[in-house]
Amino acid sequence: MSEAQAAALAEHCPDLAQWPQRWEIDEDDIAMGERIVAFFTPFLLHLLDKGIARKTFRRHRDHLWLLGGELIGRRYEDDTLKKMPVGKAIDTLIEDEGGPLIWPRITEAEQKSFDATCRQLYKYLSPADNSTR
Secondary structure, three states: OOHHHHHHHHHHOOOHHHHHHHHOOOOOHHHHHHHHHHHHHHHHHHHHHHOOOHHHHHHHHHHHHHHHHHHHHHOOOOHHHHHOOHHHHHHHHOEOOEOOOOOOOOOHHHHHHHHHHHHHHHHHOOOOOOOOO
8 A cells, every 4th residue: 555545544534443443342353353454445445546525435434344343243143254254254244235234223224325335345346356355
């Protein structure tokens, strides 16, 4: 990541380094959270490179934070997720139609917006060679 990219990411995601602590249920979650942040970072940079509106970027950023927290939580319900690398685990949660159901914690409209971010992430992760997964 270039200096300019790091500065832009720090400006638009000032709390990115704290996401693992905010997701933490158990101390083992910090390492997984750091891997999730590292996995999301290229997509966040991609969104910045697209030049989308700040508000749109913030919405996607917040949805990624929600998706990361959902993965941390679901690992406690699904032992297979616990054993998967981050990319594979994210791949099991998202698809071309959206992300995991977060109900009842978010409204139907919020779920649709969350799904839009998950669809974009899915599309980003689905190049012909799948090298980002």
